[in-house]
Amino acid sequence: MLEQFKKHIQKFICVSDEEFVEIAGYFQVETFKKKENLLTEGQFCKASYFVLDGILRKFFINEKGVEQTTEFAVENWWMTETFSYINQIPTEFYIQAVLPAKVLVIRQKAYDELLEKHPVMEKYFRCIYQKAYAAAQMRVKLLYEHSREELYRQFLKNYPAFLQRVPQYLIASYLGFTPEYLSEIRKKNFS
Amino acid sequence: MLEQFKKHIQKFICVSDEEFVEIAGYFQVETFKKKENLLTEGQFCKASYFVLDGILRKFFINEKGVEQTTEFAVENWWMTETFSYINQIPTEFYIQAVLPAKVLVIRQKAYDELLEKHPVMEKYFRCIYQKAYAAAQMRVKLLYEHSREELYRQFLKNYPAFLQRVPQYLIASYLGFTPEYLSEIRKKNFS
Numbered sequence: 304m305l306e307q308f309k310k311h312i313q314k315f316i317c318v319s320d321e322e323f324v325e326i327a328g329y330f331q332v333e334t335f336k337k338k339e340n341l342l343t344e345g346q347f348c349k350a351s352y353f354v355l356d357g358i359l360r361k362f363f364i365n366e367k368g369v370e371q372t373t374e375f376a377v378e379n380w381w382m383t384e385t386f387s388y389i390n391q392i393p394t395e396f397y398i399q400a401v402l403p404a405k406v407l408v409i410r411q412k413a414y415d416e417l418l419e420k421h422p423v424m425e426k427y428f429r430c431i432y433q434k435a436y437a438a439a440q441m442r443v444k445l446l447y448e449h450s451r452e453e454l455y456r457q458f459l460k461n462y463p464a465f466l467q468r469v470p471q472y473l474i475a476s477y478l479g480f481t482p483e484y485l486s487e488i489r490k491k492n493f494s
Numbered sequence: 495m496l497e498q499f500k501k502h503i504q505k506f507i508c509v510s511d512e513e514f515v516e517i518a519g520y521f522q523v524e525t526f527k528k529k530e531n532l533l534t535e536g537q538f539c540k541a542s543y544f545v546l547d548g549i550l551r552k553f554f555i556n557e558k559g560v561e562q563t564t565e566f567a568v569e570n571w572w573m574t575e576t577f578s579y580i581n582q583i584p585t586e587f588y589i590q591a592v593l594p595a596k597v598l599v600i601r602q603k604a605y606d607e608l609l610e611k612h613p614v615m616e617k618y619f620r621c622i623y624q625k626a627y628a629a630a631q632m633r634v635k636l637l638y639e640h641s642r643e644e645l646y647r648q649f650l651k652n653y654p655a656f657l658q659r660v661p662q663y664l665i666a667s668y669l670g671f672t673p674e675y676l677s678e679i680r681k682k683n684f685s
Binding site: 441 | 554556557562564565575576577579580581586587609613616617619620623624625626627628629630631632633634635637638639670
């Protein structure tokens with residue numbers, strides 16, 4: 304389990320085996336059932352999650368009471384609700400396990416201590432946030448550029464394996480249309 | 495000029511006057527005319543920009559040949575095209591001065607050297623990217639949650655001073671509607 308995280312870290316920074324053991328001490332492995340919430344609207348987000356196995360999603364409940372998925376995290380991705388986390392305000396989001404998930408958790412206090420004791424991790428998280436920001440920037444571009452149907456086709460082309468793992472209604476929720484509409488598009492695509 | 499940047503840095507990290515002088519050596523002050531491009535589609539983005547004075551915007555040209563603004567940066571904000579920057583691929587965006595702009599520029603090589611020589615700056619950029627990611631996450635939420643007209647009303651409420659500084663057609667471009675439609679909404683708001 305921790306070997307997987309070590310490999311991920313070593314893509315960005317050099318840490319010795321001894322230092323990694325110390326770093327790993329700031330994290331806990333936790334498991335979540337399918338549809339279990341890691342974070343609920345109104346809570347203060349005080350942790351970050353690294354997916355070892357499974358899929359997480361972030362969503363909010365819109366004015367019509369419908370769940371709107373804004374983000375997924377698969378293996379080796381981080382997920383947290385950064386806005387609540389850094390501003391210390393209640394979150395407007397949920398984080399939920401899409402599939403049974405095994406997750407490395409680091410709580411805010413441990414995160415601050417980790418960065419103080421092991422400043423090399425500043426570089427690691429700088430790289431992680433830089434990548435996350437780059438992805439979010441492209442996401443905004445896609446949302447402006449394409450119709451919902453085009454987004455689905457792109458998704459289908461770029462992430463076929465992911466689409467196999469995630470229930471259709473969540474893909475619909477991510478792309479911002481109803482499950483019925485997704486079902487129509489799928490019929491068109493496969494006919 | 496550099497005093498402004500020093501103050502900004504000191505919101506996130508502690509640096510002595512001596513270290514700041516060394517850090518500042520990695521940056522250049524550059525000025526750009528109104529509508530001058532700092533980055534053009536197809537180029538490799540190899541610099542990051544910190545706005546000392548003026549406003550920058552990021553946009554792409556959509557399939558219809560229309561400029562679609564995705565981001566603004568005012569004083570004390572960073573702007574770069576992170577996707578091109580970290581993946582070393584040609585950018586799909588433009589970065590342009592909305593108003594005459596004075597900008598601190600750090601080129602990729604200098605950035606890498608700065609972080610190597612002054613690892614305290616890893617923390618600074620980790621915080622910057624963390625904030626940028628948090629803002630982008632909320633941006634995606636807003637794009638899903640609100641109609642274009644609601645987005646304009648929110649913008650009007652939250653950033654009245656900004657709206658005074660930026661031409662209306664760019665606000666329209668940011669919110670994803672035509673200048674004519676914006677003009678209609680404005681009439682409704684002020685009538």
